[in-house]
Amino acid sequence: MSDARSRMVARAAREIAPGMVVNLGIGLPTKVVNYLPADFPVCLHSENGLTGIGPTLPHDKADRNLIDAGGAYVSTIPGSAFFDSAVSFALVRSGRLDLTLLGAFEIAQNGDLANWKIPGKFSPGAGGAIELAQKARRVVVMTTHCDRKGNPKLLEACTLPLTAKGRVARIYSDMAVVDVTPEGFALVELAEGVSLPELREATGAPIAIPAGDIPTF
Amino acid sequence: MKLPNKSTTLEEAVAAIPQGATVLVGGFGVPGTPFTLLRELARQDQRELVLVKNDANEAGMGIDHLIAAGQVRKLIVTHLGLNANAIAAMNEGKIEVEFCAQGILAERIRAGGAGLGAILTDIGIDTELAKGKQVVEMEGRPMLVEPALRADVALVHATTADPFGNLAYAATARNFNPLMAMAAKQVIAETETLVPLGGLAADAVETPGAFVDQVVELSELSQEYGIVRR
Numbered sequence: 273m274s275d276a277r278s279r280m281v282a283r284a285a286r287e288i289a290p291g292m293v294v295n296l297g298i299g300l301p302t303k304v305v306n307y308l309p310a311d312f313p314v315c316l317h318s319e320n321g322l323t324g325i326g327p328t329l330p331h332d333k334a335d336r337n338l339i340d341a342g343g344a345y346v347s348t349i350p351g352s353a354f355f356d357s358a359v360s361f362a363l364v365r366s367g368r369l370d371l372t373l374l375g376a377f378e379i380a381q382n383g384d385l386a387n388w389k390i391p392g393k394f395s396p397g398a399g400g401a402i403e404l405a406q407k408a409r410r411v412v413v414m415t416t417h418c419d420r421k422g423n424p425k426l427l428e429a430c431t432l433p434l435t436a437k438g439r440v441a442r443i444y445s446d447m448a449v450v451d452v453t454p455e456g457f458a459l460v461e462l463a464e465g466v467s468l469p470e471l472r473e474a475t476g477a478p479i480a481i482p483a484g485d486i487p488t489f
Numbered sequence: 490m491k492l493p494n495k496s497t498t499l500e501e502a503v504a505a506i507p508q509g510a511t512v513l514v515g516g517f518g519v520p521g522t523p524f525t526l527l528r529e530l531a532r533q534d535q536r537e538l539v540l541v542k543n544d545a546n547e548a549g550m551g552i553d554h555l556i557a558a559g560q561v562r563k564l565i566v567t568h569l570g571l572n573a574n575a576i577a578a579m580n581e582g583k584i585e586v587e588f589c590a591q592g593i594l595a596e597r598i599r600a601g602g603a604g605l606g607a608i609l610t611d612i613g614i615d616t617e618l619a620k621g622k623q624v625v626e627m628e629g630r631p632m633l634v635e636p637a638l639r640a641d642v643a644l645v646h647a648t649t650a651d652p653f654g655n656l657a658y659a660a661t662a663r664n665f666n667p668l669m670a671m672a673a674k675q676v677i678a679e680t681e682t683l684v685p686l687g688g689l690a691a692d693a694v695e696t697p698g699a700f701v702d703q704v705v706e707l708s709e710l711s712q713e714y715g716i717v718r719r
Contacts, residue, residue, distance in 0.1 A: 275560035290663045298594055306504045318661070320517040320518070320520075320661045320664050321517075321658050321661050321664055322660075322661055327502050331716050331718055334716050335660060336519065336520065336714060336715055336716050337520045337648075337659040337660040337661060338520070338660040338661055339517075339518055339519070339520055339660040339661055340661075341517075341708060343717070343719075344717065345516050345573070351632065353687060354660055354661065354663055356595070356663045356664060356665070356666070356667045356668055357517070357543070357591065357592065357594075357663075357664050357665050358595040358596055358598075358668055360592065360594070360595075361592020361593075361595055361596070362592075364592060364648075365592060365610075365612070389617075395576075395579075396569055396570030396576060397566060397568030397570065397586075398567070398568065398590060398591075398618075399567045399568040399570075399591050400542075400564065400567070400589045400590070401601060402612060402613050402618065403590055403591065403593070403612055404615060405613075406611075406613075406615075430603060432617065433617050434615055434617075435615050435616065436615065436616070437615035442567055444695060474647035482653040
């Protein structure tokens with residue numbers, strides 16, 4: 273992982289408050305656990321029917337029946353629970369899930385999220401993403417600021433099919449921490465070494481800049 | 490009094506699946522997938538099947554054998570991102586694919602198993618998953634009508650079963666299995682261990698045997714059940 277990405281993941285880990293029930297999306301978001309102390313009091317949820325996700329195990333130590341929703345061989349911790357898929361999403365939809373960290377293709381300035389389909393190119397189905405994005409009490413996105421071609425992912429309006437409307441509260445990128453406010457995007461922190469003109473250039477919508485010194489991460 | 494014995498052979502259980510059947514298939518990734526029942530279904534070659542499953546397994550595993558053999562007409566899944574063959578078959582129009590939000594698929598199956606007609610939900614209402622679906626107003630809010638899913642056959646994988654069909658599952662191999670085991674006319678369970686009646690404590694039963702029609706004890710666990718080394 274590049275240095276900027278590592279710092280983004282470490283910064284996003286601070287979203288997680290003691291006592292929360294949290295779902296970490298497949299990919300980069302699952303890496304935030306590496307930045308939490310081993311005894312941090314949090315309940316991690318996996319869509320396939322597990323609360324209390326323990327450390328990932330190497331193949332020779334793995335239990336063939338114990339994976340997370342991304343297919344990684346994980347483990348239990350004292351107090352873990354298994355349940356079926358209906359119970360798993362009852363937890364998501366009923367407001368028991370305090371926070372989800374998700375990846376994104378596009379985020380609009382009104383909090384719309386697109387992360388499941390690129391028509392004609394990528395259409396594998398959304399799995400549980402729609403319910404996570406629509407029903408978690410707080411939805412936070414973790415993503416590179418631009419896509420692989422350098423196009424901004426933070427936009428005035430999404431062009432791709434939506435996952436959920438108006439649900440993203442905050443974005444952690446390799447360039448900045450950005451809040452979604454009723455007035456649109458608002459800068460919270462800048463990654464070290466990123467200038468305001470660079471951030472504006474890489475953002476596809478207006479972004480409000482706070483007065484005074486801008487904190488860095 | 491004694492509970493009936495439903496244990497049978499693999500061949501006989503799968504032979505009960507008709508051509509064109511709608512089949513619920515348990516599993517989320519490898520855990521809980523009834524690989525042996527699926528292999529036998531591929532061997533017996535029932536065709537025009539509609540499969541309902543969380544995912545499409547991976548290339549060369551599970552329901553991929555049925556897709557590759559042209560036995561599948563339609564898939565109802567939540568995603569198929571790990572199976573490039575399934576994506577190709579969808580893109581080439583060889584199979585029809587209906588995507589469903591994961592928890593809503595679970596609830597549709599649960600409703601089917603509970604003898605209900607449909608559920609109401611706002612999940613996906615702002616997305617293209619809402620296309621073509623009936624919308625009703627409930628307490629002032631618009632809700633999608635998601636029809637219950639009840640199938641001809643359910644194929645489930647248990648860790649432990651008794652001859653009556655009482656089932657118990659392991660770890661994340663539960664997933665859709667206990668829901669599907671309630672939601673079909675013909676419920677076929679494969680089990681890693683078959684214990685005598687009474688060998689599964691009443692408190693440990695997760696699916697009551699009254700929902701289950703046939704129990705097949707696995708003589709061995711094939712490679713497909715093992716750890717996937719990516």
